[in-house]
Amino acid sequence: MHKPSSPRTLYDKIWDDHVVLTLEDGTCLLYIDRHLLHEVTSPQAFEGLRAAGRPVRRPGATFAVADHNVPTSDRSLPIKDQQSRLQIETLERNVEEFGVPYFPLLSRKQGIAHVVGPEQGISLPGMTIVCGDSHTSTHGALGSLAFGIGTSEVEHVLATQTLLQKRAKNMLVRVEGQIGPGVTAKDIMLAIIGRTGTAGGTGYVIEYAGSAVRALDMAGRMTLCNMSIEAGARAGMVAPDETTFAYVKGRPYAPKGEAFEQAVAYWRSLRSDDGAHYDKEVVLDAAEIKPSLTWGTSPEDVMAIDGLVPSPDETTDPAKAERIRRTLSYMGLEAGQKLAGTPVDAVFIGSCTNSRIEDLRAAAAIVQNRKVVPSVRAMVVPGSGLVRQQAEAEGLDKIFRDAGFEWREAGCSMCLGMNPDKLETQQRCASTSNRNFEGRQGPQGRTHLCSPSMAAAAAVTGTLCDVRELMEGAR
Amino acid sequence: MEKFTRLTTVAAPLPQENIDTDQIIPARFLKTIQRTGLGKHLFADQRYDEQGNEKPDFVLNKPAYRKAGILITLDNLGCGSSREHAPWALQDFGIRCVIAPSIADIFHSNCFKNGLLPIRLPLDICETLMDDARQGENARLTVDLEKQQIIRPDGETIPFDVDPFWRHNLLEGLDNISQTLLREGEIEQFEQRANRAWIPSTEGENS
Numbered sequence: 001m002h003k004p005s006s007p008r009t010l011y012d013k014i015w016d017d018h019v020v021l022t023l024e025d026g027t028c029l030l031y032i033d034r035h036l037l038h039e040v041t042s043p044q045a046f047e048g049l050r051a052a053g054r055p056v057r058r059p060g061a062t063f064a065v066a067d068h069n070v071p072t073s074d075r076s077l078p079i080k081d082q083q084s085r086l087q088i089e090t091l092e093r094n095v096e097e098f099g100v101p102y103f104p105l106l107s108r109k110q111g112i113a114h115v116v117g118p119e120q121g122i123s124l125p126g127m128t129i130v131c132g133d134s135h136t137s138t139h140g141a142l143g144s145l146a147f148g149i150g151t152s153e154v155e156h157v158l159a160t161q162t163l164l165q166k167r168a169k170n171m172l173v174r175v176e177g178q179i180g181p182g183v184t185a186k187d188i189m190l191a192i193i194g195r196t197g198t199a200g201g202t203g204y205v206i207e208y209a210g211s212a213v214r215a216l217d218m219a220g221r222m223t224l225c226n227m228s229i230e231a232g233a234r235a236g237m238v239a240p241d242e243t244t245f246a247y248v249k250g251r252p253y254a255p256k257g258e259a260f261e262q263a264v265a266y267w268r269s270l271r272s273d274d275g276a277h278y279d280k281e282v283v284l285d286a287a288e289i290k291p292s293l294t295w296g297t298s299p300e301d302v303m304a305i306d307g308l309v310p311s312p313d314e315t316t317d318p319a320k321a322e323r324i325r326r327t328l329s330y331m332g333l334e335a336g337q338k339l340a341g342t343p344v345d346a347v348f349i350g351s352c353t354n355s356r357i358e359d360l361r362a363a364a365a366i367v368q369n370r371k372v373v374p375s376v377r378a379m380v381v382p383g384s385g386l387v388r389q390q391a392e393a394e395g396l397d398k399i400f401r402d403a404g405f406e407w408r409e410a411g412c413s414m415c416l417g418m419n420p421d422k423l424e425t426q427q428r429c430a431s432t433s434n435r436n437f438e439g440r441q442g443p444q445g446r447t448h449l450c451s452p453s454m455a456a457a458a459a460v461t462g463t464l465c466d467v468r469e470l471m472e473g474a475r
Numbered sequence: 476m477e478k479f480t481r482l483t484t485v486a487a488p489l490p491q492e493n494i495d496t497d498q499i500i501p502a503r504f505l506k507t508i509q510r511t512g513l514g515k516h517l518f519a520d521q522r523y524d525e526q527g528n529e530k531p532d533f534v535l536n537k538p539a540y541r542k543a544g545i546l547i548t549l550d551n552l553g554c555g556s557s558r559e560h561a562p563w564a565l566q567d568f569g570i571r572c573v574i575a576p577s578i579a580d581i582f583h584s585n586c587f588k589n590g591l592l593p594i595r596l597p598l599d600i601c602e603t604l605m606d607d608a609r610q611g612e613n614a615r616l617t618v619d620l621e622k623q624q625i626i627r628p629d630g631e632t633i634p635f636d637v638d639p640f641w642r643h644n645l646l647e648g649l650d651n652i653s654q655t656l657l658r659e660g661e662i663e664q665f666e667q668r669a670n671r672a673w674i675p676s677t678e679g680e681n682s
């Protein structure tokens with residue numbers, strides 16, 4: 001534990017600024033500035049409040065939006081799945097009863113909580129932000145401390161606006177240099193997870209730094225922070241800088257005028273001090289990162305597109321060999337094969353990792369003047385109604401539709417297959433989402449995580465392939 | 476919350492790494508607005524075939540482990556989604572304690588909040604306990620939270636660490652929210668700090 005005078009990290013500073021009190025054993029009561037709610041992990045929390053006769057302590061620090069279960073097809077129709085409908089109706093009843101601000105399903109501002117929060121300026125630098133969803137880490141891209149919580153904690157925050165937390169350890173991931181053509185924030189993050197493993201960040205908060213991270217736009221930084229949880233860390237963050245301030249300025253819920261200036265002055269103080277201590281440090285050379293994807297059923301099963309799928313013979317550890325064997329069989333792959341050239345059945349461009357306008361532009365650039373291979377089901381699911389609207393204004397929807405993509409309404413969709421958008425048994429999918437767990441996109445589905453441009457390339461070639469081959473001058 | 480003091484029960488061995496919460500309970504079973512009744516969906520994709528019949532090879536379907544109260548796994552248990560449905564499903568099935576070499580952070584704290592004790596122990600010890608568990612029905616383990624030790628079927632004891640805050644909460648079955656609300660005065664003081672003035676309300680756009 002650091003002394004107050006010693007150099008502090010970004011995480012230490014935000015943490016210190018939110019401690020209400022510290023208990024004897026070091027557990028802190030941490031104040032929460034923003035609490036986002038969605039329909040899947042909140043009903044039992046509201047039920048708890050109701051049973052105890054407690055109000056929501058600060059509706060003005062809370063915001064709700066339905067995303068996991070929402071249909072991404074025609075919204076004028078009733079929601080077919082009874083249980084999904086009940087969950088959404090329950091959220092609507094709860095926000096009404098407890099006075100929580102909410103974007104309804106038919107609002108063009110509706111979307112995935114982790115896209116909507118930053119887009120609206122509901123999530124801001126320097127804040128503590130929580131949501132009953134592990135990818136809350138996304139908001140750390142703004143220079144906030146943002147992390148996912150369980151439903152009991154959702155109830156605790158609703159009732160008290162605080163959480164009982166222990167300070168995490170600091171981990172620095174530094175990515176230096178310049179990424180090559182066809183390489184994106186997603187590839188950087190896959191490379192990081194490939195290096196740290198999915199448990200490498202357990203107990204840590206990751207700060208992303210280095211020239212390659214500084215060079216990323218906010219969408220790219222959100223992609224990094226989003227998948228911190230896949231590296232085992234509860235939160236990921238990037239120190240706020242001019243890119244951040246320019247992004248935040250003018251957003252509907254951001255401070256305005258003098259309050260904005262006051263906020264920026266504070267936000268500028270949030271960078272890690274020189275000499276601040278990190279418990280773990282990882283350094284990557286951006287120039288070495290290639291367009292990448294996953295071959296297996298854990299996000300750490302990462303390889304470059306020009307690499308070979310591992311073989312159980314490569315390891316002397318019998319448990320590891322067994323895991324590789326099991327994974328290859330689940331994924332329908334052979335040890336040592338190339339992934340490039342492997343046919344796909346589906347392509348999913350969406351999710352809180354990669355569904356922002358920048359992601360759709362990158363995908364559209366590959367799709368333009370090409371056609372989706374007829375055997376492939378390809379869909380684009382924008383992260384919010386506003387992203388969808390912006391894309392339509394830029395004519396991106398036309399590029400996707402003309403090529404044969406489905407152009408859908410905002411929501412989580414095939415990222416987790418809670419709504420009707422699911423993979424069928426043993427279908428292979430190039431997906432811009434964040435989890436390739438067994439059954440994640442539908443029972444027995446086979447997911448390859450990759451960037452939007454790599455997913456677009458898979459759609460138009462019908463196979464997993466190196467996006468650089470479709471980019472002029474990239475090779 | 477249900478108290479946890481001492482538990483003597485059968486332990487189920489599940490020697491897998493990276494058991495994510497999507498495996499513990501797949502997303503399609505999250506469309507509930509209740510906490511209860513999820514035990515039947517625990518490990519659904521490993522436990523049942525496509526017709527919904529039990530797969531006899533899966534550990535929790537074997538006669539010796541149908542009433543298991545402890546689950547022992549390999550590294551990185553509970554990674555992935557924050558869904559509290561995972562501990563709810565374990566709890567509803569009858570599991571009160573999980574043991575693994577490493578346990579993902581959110582799942583770890585979700586367990587405590589539901590009276591389920593998560594224990595992190597080095598891999599070799601987990602493997603010893605896993606071997607005990609493999610002996611089946613009569614190889615009971617005792618988990619004593621008060622003394623912070625596990626008693627093996629042969630009587631040997633293995634100490635474990637647990638966060639003192641959560642140990643106290645589990646032993647007493649305390650409800651965190653009522654405890655925190657006792658500190659309301661301090662929360663209000665915090666809210667009035669001047670350096671928080673720039674933070675806008677979510678009630679109505681701030682234009």
Ligand code: SF4
Pocket residue numbers: 067068112114133135351352353411412415416433434
């Ligand atoms: S898009 Fe996927 S990962 Fe993101 S919040 Fe929705 S379900 Fe979770």
